[in-house]
Amino acid sequence: MILWIKNARIATMDEDIPEASSAVVNGKYFAYVGDEAGAKQYVESQPDRDVRELDAGQRRIIPGFNDSHMHYLHYVKTKIHVDLTGTTSMRELIDRMREGLRHYDPKSGLWFVGEGWNHDFFEDENRFPTRRDLDLISTEHPIMVQRACGHIGCLNSKALELFDMTTKEAVEYSKYADVDETGEMTGVIKESLFDYFKSKMPAPSIEALVEMMIDYQSDLFESGITSVQSDEYNYTPEGTFFELQDRLRREAEQKRLRLRISGQALYFKPDALEEAFANGYDHTYGNPTLHISSTKLLVDGSLGARTALMRQPYADDPETSGLAMFTQEELDELVMISHRNNTPAVIHAIGDKAIEMCLNAIERARKTMPYLTPRHGIVHCQVTDMDLIQRFKELDVVAYIQPVFIDYDMNIIYDRVGRELAETSYAWKAYKDLGIHHPFGTDCPVEPFDPFKGIYCAVTRKGFKSDQPYVPGQALSVEEAVYAYTAEGAYASGHECIKGKIKEGFLADFAVLDKDLFSISPEEILETSVDLTYVDGECVFDRAAAIDR
Incomplete structure (x- = not known):
């Protein structure tokens, strides 16, 4: 299968050919990058005449984005957690969690989790939630709320009861648990202790x-x-x-x-x-x-x-x-x-x-x-x-x-x-x-x-x-x-010879944009969308098709 990309403005990220108007994908690799005349000559030279054409309509094409550090599985798990992003007060955090509790199924075996809050944005009390705050949501179900940074977690009393602090690792990391003036844990745990806690918390299979x-x-x-x-x-x-x-x-x-x-x-x-x-x-x-x-x-x-x-x-x-x-x-x-x-x-x-x-x-x-x-x-x-x-x-x-x-x-x-x-x-x-x-x-x-x-x-x-x-x-x-x-x-990631550029011999991972990033105002960058995304020369996202659905 051959994909002929035509009528495009391609930013290749390849210093030898920084701009191109056409490219040809043969199998899952770019076989030609340059102008349309050269692309036509390449296509006509191939015995495989099963050719698809992608008319880009003068849209901008760039290599597929590569996010060099993220937590994809964590992102996936946020889909089953309460979204606390943008919370502006302790009261709002508690209210959102109470609302989310209506949809929580204790029989799942999972804990009730919320994440995305940042106490710097709280207008009432500029502090971390404690067990006493979270107990206002429930004392029956284990609750954990994670700060947006991912380095701080706050537990209610039920969660603290279930979290075994006597293990070797928990004792080793106990310095990362906040305690009150009586020496009792407040429910706030940080860094290595929080990481250890997350490894122990019930999760989907x-x-x-x-x-x-x-x-x-x-x-x-x-x-x-x-x-x-x-x-x-x-x-x-x-x-x-x-x-x-x-x-x-x-x-x-x-x-x-x-x-x-x-x-x-x-x-x-x-x-x-x-x-x-x-x-x-x-x-x-x-x-x-x-x-x-x-x-x-x-x-x-x-x-x-x-x-x-x-x-x-x-x-x-x-x-x-x-x-x-x-x-x-x-x-x-x-x-x-x-x-x-x-x-x-x-x-x-x-x-x-x-x-x-x-x-x-x-x-x-x-x-x-x-x-x-x-x-x-x-x-x-x-x-x-x-x-x-x-x-x-x-x-x-x-x-x-x-x-x-x-x-x-x-x-x-x-x-x-x-x-x-x-x-x-x-x-x-x-x-x-x-x-x-x-x-x-x-x-x-x-x-x-x-x-x-x-x-x-x-x-x-x-x-x-x-x-x-x-x-x-x-x-x-x-x-x-x-x-x-x-x-x-x-x-x-050690793949500079196989991806990251629109270049002959590289994997055909690319995105077609609805705006030309290189000629618009900075403010318009935030309004830019992706129309098409390809992996291995195959379309994995089509905005028009998604809208039609």
């Missing part, structure tokens, strides 16, 4: 989760996303992450799973990481649709919750400098294990101290085994100075960036870290100018996966309701932002 991941891939195709790099570890029933990978791999081979997923496999302990590598779950595992790209590690928390690890105390809360998930020695060991297995370590770090720890660990691994060159990276890398950014370049570290974060963070960064450090943070242009690889993503469901929101923030350095830009000198062009969302993402 693996079979059900796989079906949900297949069903909801269409949501991403609607936004032109054809690839994601996703951390699913905390969102599977305990001990079943690799079973999930095996099942998804089989579904990909049967072409039920079309969304390309590169797994960022999360670990907390060296023995678990060693065991995974011993069983073949390294960066060589998988197929072109489903594979494991990296080892995921968590070093600190979030800026909003003041758990991001800072060198100095927070400017607006001098009692804390954030939370460290590992000592330097513990982090060094985990990075060394991943490096020894030639698998990238992709490390969550937001605060400048956490980023420094990551760079130190990567430097030690590279010096110890210079003959191995896995593409280590730091996810978020938000609070930086120029010396830290220069070390990214020196150590060849990938900077995984989420431009949409500034919609919220630009409103708190000055208060959290002070003016001097705030103005060297979220320094996207500095990464680009130094030649540091900087793939874009969203951390969905922390933020929506809509790539046009990320492009808008990267280009304007503004939030969606802000008039003034934040450090406008760090803005990128539209072309640079799209490149970061496509070709840079492919580099980060």
Whole structure:
């Protein structure tokens, strides 16, 4: 089967042929990219005359978007949770949960969960919900509400009763549980303890989760996303992450799973990481649709919750400098294990101290085994100075960036870290100018996966309701932002020779847009939609057909 794309404006992301008007897909690969005369000549030279034509009507075509860091399974599970996004008060949070309780089925065996709230937006009480707040919803059913950042969870009394705090792991992580003046748990749990809790919380079966991941891939195709790099570890029933990978791999081979997923496999302990590598779950595992790209590690928390690890105390809360998930020695060991297995370590770090720890660990691994060159990276890398950014370049570290974060963070960064450090943070242009690889993503469901929101923030350095830009000198062009969302993402997952560009020999993953991103105003970027999305040269989303249905 041949697909001839005609009458198009193709932004290829290929520096050799940056613009094209026509392309030909043969099988699942681009076989020709250039002008219509060349495309016609190629088609006529082929013995296979089963040719379909796609008249783009002068619409803009780009490679499929690649979200370089998200939590796809977590996004899928939000579909069965209460949406608390946009909650403006503690009272509203309680009311929304009470309304959601009407649809909760205790016989499912699942807990009653809500997520997406941010206490910074509460107009009545600017604090985390406690067990006493959540007990107003129910004392009969276990309840958990998760902050938008994903690093804080709040439990009601029934949930605390069911959560076994006597296990080895719970005792080890007990410092991440808030207690009141009497020493009683308030219901607020953070970071490693919250991650451990999520691994223990009842979840749908693996079979059900796989079906949900297949069903909801269409949501991403609607936004032109054809690839994601996703951390699913905390969102599977305990001990079943690799079973999930095996099942998804089989579904990909049967072409039920079309969304390309590169797994960022999360670990907390060296023995678990060693065991995974011993069983073949390294960066060589998988197929072109489903594979494991990296080892995921968590070093600190979030800026909003003041758990991001800072060198100095927070400017607006001098009692804390954030939370460290590992000592330097513990982090060094985990990075060394991943490096020894030639698998990238992709490390969550937001605060400048956490980023420094990551760079130190990567430097030690590279010096110890210079003959191995896995593409280590730091996810978020938000609070930086120029010396830290220069070390990214020196150590060849990938900077995984989420431009949409500034919609919220630009409103708190000055208060959290002070003016001097705030103005060297979220320094996207500095990464680009130094030649540091900087793939874009969203951390969905922390933020929506809509790539046009990320492009808008990267280009304007503004939030969606802000008039003034934040450090406008760090803005990128539209072309640079799209490149970061496509070709840079492919580099980060190790696929730069097979996807991320519209180029001969590359997988035919692409999106047809209803507006030309490269000629419209920044405000119109937010109004842009995807008309068609293709994976392997086959249409997986058609807006017109969806509207007709």
